[in-house]
Amino acid sequence: MGTIIEAKEFSYTYPRRENQVLRNINFKVQEGEFIAIMGRNGAGKSTLSQALDGVIPHLHGGTVWGDIVVDGLNTQTASVADLAQKIGIVLEDPEAQLFTTRVDDEMAFGIENLCLPREEIIERITWATKVVRLEGYWDREPTALSGGQKQRCAIAATLAMKPKIMVLDEPTSQLDPIGTYEVFDVIRSLKEEYGMTILITTHKSEHIAEYADRVMVLENGQIEAFDTPQVIFRNAELLSHVAVRPPQVSSLAAYLNSYGQNIPRNEFPILLDEAEQMVRKLIGGK
Amino acid sequence: MANPIIQVKDVSYCYKENGPMCVNKMNIEIQEGDFMAIIGQNGAGKSTLMKLLTGLIRPVKGQIFIEGEDIAKVPVSIISKKLGYVLQNPDRQLFAETVREELAFGPSNQGIDEEEIKRRTDYILESVGIAHLADEYPPALSKGDRAKVVIGSVLVMEPKIIILDEPTGGQDYIGRYQIMNIAKKFRQKGHTVIVVTHSMSLVAEYCDHAIVLCNGEILLQGTSKEVFSQPEILQKTFIRPPQITELANRLKDELKIDETLLCVEEMGDRVLEHIPRKNE
Numbered sequence: 001m002g003t004i005i006e007a008k009e010f011s012y013t014y015p016r017r018e019n020q021v022l023r024n025i026n027f028k029v030q031e032g033e034f035i036a037i038m039g040r041n042g043a044g045k046s047t048l049s050q051a052l053d054g055v056i057p058h059l060h061g062g063t064v065w066g067d068i069v070v071d072g073l074n075t076q077t078a079s080v081a082d083l084a085q086k087i088g089i090v091l092e093d094p095e096a097q098l099f100t101t102r103v104d105d106e107m108a109f110g111i112e113n114l115c116l117p118r119e120e121i122i123e124r125i126t127w128a129t130k131v132v133r134l135e136g137y138w139d140r141e142p143t144a145l146s147g148g149q150k151q152r153c154a155i156a157a158t159l160a161m162k163p164k165i166m167v168l169d170e171p172t173s174q175l176d177p178i179g180t181y182e183v184f185d186v187i188r189s190l191k192e193e194y195g196m197t198i199l200i201t202t203h204k205s206e207h208i209a210e211y212a213d214r215v216m217v218l219e220n221g222q223i224e225a226f227d228t229p230q231v232i233f234r235n236a237e238l239l240s241h242v243a244v245r246p247p248q249v250s251s252l253a254a255y256l257n258s259y260g261q262n263i264p265r266n267e268f269p270i271l272l273d274e275a276e277q278m279v280r281k282l283i284g285g286k
Numbered sequence: 287m288a289n290p291i292i293q294v295k296d297v298s299y300c301y302k303e304n305g306p307m308c309v310n311k312m313n314i315e316i317q318e319g320d321f322m323a324i325i326g327q328n329g330a331g332k333s334t335l336m337k338l339l340t341g342l343i344r345p346v347k348g349q350i351f352i353e354g355e356d357i358a359k360v361p362v363s364i365i366s367k368k369l370g371y372v373l374q375n376p377d378r379q380l381f382a383e384t385v386r387e388e389l390a391f392g393p394s395n396q397g398i399d400e401e402e403i404k405r406r407t408d409y410i411l412e413s414v415g416i417a418h419l420a421d422e423y424p425p426a427l428s429k430g431d432r433a434k435v436v437i438g439s440v441l442v443m444e445p446k447i448i449i450l451d452e453p454t455g456g457q458d459y460i461g462r463y464q465i466m467n468i469a470k471k472f473r474q475k476g477h478t479v480i481v482v483t484h485s486m487s488l489v490a491e492y493c494d495h496a497i498v499l500c501n502g503e504i505l506l507q508g509t510s511k512e513v514f515s516q517p518e519i520l521q522k523t524f525i526r527p528p529q530i531t532e533l534a535n536r537l538k539d540e541l542k543i544d545e546t547l548l549c550v551e552e553m554g555d556r557v558l559e560h561i562p563r564k565n566e
Contacts (some may be wrong), residue, residue: 042428148328173456206529248530255554283560
């Protein structure tokens with residue numbers, strides 16, 4: 001497993017703007033990793049997502065410094081069409097990418113443009129439908145689906161392309177708690193069963209604690225930290241600086257400490273099981 | 287108690303002829319000045335119910351009354367004076383060149399005179415906290431600010447009822463706090479607020495009443511506390527409750543918890559009660 005994405009001194013300015021929304025971005029992502037990108041609204045998360053699949057700069061224009069290399073292709077010189085076969089992106093607003101009149105057409109559109117044989121197209125959208133659990137919805141109109149169904153339909157359309165890398169920008173912002181876990185489970189299975197590399201932007205700390213291998217924290221267009229969820233979520237100073245909410249169970253430990261307990265920072269729980277153990281240990285004597 | 291400002295009587299709706307009922311024989315009363323939450327799974331019928339209230343779609347069966355008036359007999363333009371609707375995706379309703387123009391658009395279409403429009407937009411710019419952005423281009427604003435502009439563009443119509451459809455989806459926690467505080471502020475001024483949301487902690491924190499929808503029907507209806515005291519039924523709609531609620535459930539015997547805990551502080555206090563004192 002080698003490096004699949006590498007950013008080198010990458011900076012970016014939107015057209016007719018002066019400030020760099022991404023500044024000196026350097027990082028490497030290994031093939032098969034599950035990366036969460038966090039940070040406050042406006043930190044540069046969505047801009048970075050779009051820089052990875054070449055939409056920045058090819059579609060938006062603007063000024064770019066440095067390079068991003070995705071599976072051997074430099075995003076500045078490679079075409080969006082070539083990049084699209086390596087890296088699939090699911091936009092923050094599913095409605096922005098849904099445009100057909102039937103769910104199955106929506107899922108098939110991308111791969112139809114790859115000129116695949118009919119049988120293969122049907123096979124792939126059947127698979128993608130199953131993965132996102134939208135069976136029975138093929139003849140429905142995408143715009144008439146519920147918010148969560150729209151998000152899953154958009155994910156399926158990207159999945160059908162079978163990219164090596166999936167970038168998901170807030171894929172669960174309109175999902176209920178069950179739907180959110182479903183989507184995270186789907187994403188995890190893509191990583192585990194198909195070896196896909198996943199990059200996801202989200203504010204849902206509890207889910208990141210459970211699913212992500214590493215967390216990239218953006219602040220004001222720069223990478224503030226890039227480490228495991230344990231290291232990131234136990235760093236209270238960092239979290240309050242970048243306005244990222246820790247998982248609830250970490251907050252519970254902090255609350256207990258503010259009332260005289262002495263739970264060491266490096267033992268703060270981020271997962272449910274860890275929290276259960278912590279509480280049992282604390283109340284153990286009684 | 288005041289008269290219900292909204293009354294939904296035996297309302298049913300389906301998107302396709304002979305299709306499944308997305309809203310099935312619903313009965314709801316919302317009192318003036320209430321802060322009401324509508325919760326339920328994706329596809330439960332939340333957004334459909336909101337579209338029915340705004341008159342964007344009309345019931346297949348049943349009636350909806352706003353301030354005692356059957357809205358079937360009233361055009362959407364009249365309903366929109368009473369009821370403001372902030373869509374699930376605020377970016378869908380932004381289109382003007384500046385924030386000020388965005389806010390002025392609604393009232394100017396209702397034939398309100400310039401002076402009054404200026405008074406209203408100035409007031410909203412201030413009270414929503416976007417006065418410093420008045421001349422900015424709305425799509426270029428941050429996500430939190432865009433949401434505030436959209437809420438402002440609805441409030442400027444001075445509706446008695448404000449519907450916020452998942453107002454905090456995708457917002458960071460500062461954005462969430464600011465948006466909900468705007469809602470709280472207008473509620474204190476006597477407006478009725480209806481929030482459609484997946485966030486149980488938001489309901490616990492802000493809402494007086496809650497309605498839980500499931501498959502187009504009302505599963506639970508009552509004060510937020512009443513609703514949260516029915517964990518078995520809630521489990522049907524929210525298989526995975528918030529992390530802290532799940533932790534409380536796992537430790538409910540040890541900590542003698544017999545209700546649904548939603549906040550870190552509540553849970554923290556229970557744990558503290560059960561930690562043995564050192565000198566005991």
